[in-house]
Amino acid sequence: MKKHLGTALTTVAMIAGVALLGFLAWSWWQSRLPGNYDVMSYGAIDDGGAQPIAHDHFGVASLTGPKGKPDYKVTLTAEKAPVRLTSGQEVNAWTFNGGAPGPELRIRQGDLVQVTLVNKDIGDGVTIHWHGLDVPNAEDGVAGVTQNAVEPGGRYVYRFRPEQVGTFWYHTHQDASQGVKQGLFGALVIGPKHRPRGLDLALPVHTFSGRTAIGTHDDVWRKAVQPGTPVRLRLINTDSASAQFQLVGMLPSVVAIDGADIAPARVPAGEPIEIGAGGRYDIAFRMPNGVASVEVENSKAALALSPDGTGNPTAAPSGPAFDPAARAQAKPVLQGAHFDRTFQLTISKKVGFLNGRPGRHWALNGELYPRVPMFEVAKGDLVRINLTNDSSSVHPMHLHGHHFLVLTRNGKAVSPWSTDTLLMLPHERYSVALRANNPGLWMLHCHNLQHAADGLTMHLMYAGVTTPYRAGKSAHNDPE
Ligand code: C2O
């Protein structure tokens, strides 16, 4: 009797073991990405509670910028080149026109822009994405979604007419976690038709091989400025981690976030500015009769403005960061508004296989890339997204082609602001609104580009859209 029971138990255990192995093998097998694939064929379509009607069918390649004679023309050539930081340190960078950052593009609102991208020798391929500019979909620069990566020897022409005024940046969106880190990015400023007087500086911050720099200044950047001069500083975080900036010796106000003006908000003394990966803050103040400095925390990089250009930055005690949600209350907006659809987006970690790799991976609504949700909208919709960061990491969530209007944080109404890169701290919840007014197939991903490469990426699609491009190794397209 005992013996029979023992045999039966062993048999059951063996069957269970084989079943488990079979399940694991199957999970592994079906998680593997094919050599190339249409990003639209994987995502699980989520219509946000209402079936969007496709009034027509269109391919992303048809959604191009305006034709005609450009007002602003530039060629950006991607090439490998050594870049010398101001401390003397040389880094092997991937550059645009020999520099990292690439050239600062200053464009006037309403100008027709034409940028020719040439790839000299970046073997992985290159594209240009205009981070924060709501350009037509075919100009968005996402390899495998809106175009093919430009291979060495190739070129691609981007055309758009920016109507937004503010601080943006551009960067490659082919193997972005590598390419941006290596230096394929630059500052992009859209100015009003009449440029105001004063000093206006774009400050792209980047960490090159462990050295943080403002532009190429990895030590103190000194500049002479007449007292009384109006100063506008455009802080751009091009790294994958958040950056904190100390503002000392001036009375600064935040005047814009992510390329959209806000009512000027005074920054109390000792409050650093925290900017998530990919985000921008514009700071304005009147030049004092002394040293006004901006320091990037945990680095040697700083900007020191002074009347004679010889000043040193002075460290200040650093308190909790400036909180855009807690600005003097602008009225809550869209209360009681009718949303055409509402999406939930929860970020967590989950054990499973990501493209055949076992581990704890990022999951969106409980699914691993590429079987993540794909939000489907129709043109004109007012859309609500409830985002939950159910993880202990920071996620700056970036949507292409649109801006989020922040409505609530952790269930409480906030002083609303417009953002394209929403910094979500661990376990935070946000509710945002957007107007679906830019048809296409758009990325929605974490701008910690390593997170994105590890699967924290998905798409927002307009009903009726298709893409002729394919992602994957054999297609040589890897957006993240
Ligand atoms: Cu700045 Cu999808 O990126």
Ligand code: CU
């Ligand atoms: Cu992230």
